[in-house]
Amino acid sequence: MTRPAVPTPDFMSDAQARFDALANYEVTLRSTSASAEAIVVRYAYRKPGFVRMDFIRPHAGATLVYSPETRQVTLWPFGFGTFARLTLSPDSRLLQSPHGHRVDQSDIGALLVDVRKLQEQGDTRILGLEAVGMSRAAHVVVERSVKRQAAGVCRYELWFDANHGLPVKVVSEGASGRPIETVLMEDLNIDVPMSRLAPFG
8 A cells, every 4th residue: 555645635544544543653752941951762662662762862771671470660771671660650750751751651652642632622734744863754743723722742743654654754743833842853764673672571
């Protein structure tokens, strides 16, 4: 089945279907914002909700793993499998990003849910194809109709890879119109063989 180069108005359903069909993925996340230090993480996800983050910047060498079976996060400050480790709840403030993101709600599926909720409160525009790194990506804007005194994200700009249909760049904005966070998703690998996938515990 050939994916259209430019998404249809129901592109979110297409992205959701692609996410629903995958078993796992690995990606390098690069997050920047005006209010926090840049974050670079090698991120791995495996259904039904296992998450592993290997930090490159800051806290280089630290690894954390979330298990949906225990609903706990294991943090190795000095590298995966080393003696020193902590077990924490995913809602611990020690684990939340500067923008309040939780480890157990950090995957692409959780992002798609948030975008869908914003769609229900506003407008969606498809701006066409653009280059994002080495990818050709469809540029989409999802914006809340009424922003005044609204809390949280009021506008998403998303770039969906024209081949696999999943986001490769996301910019979130608040009611002021200023960017909250920009996230680049580099080297996305989908359905990695289990023998090559980083362990989750």
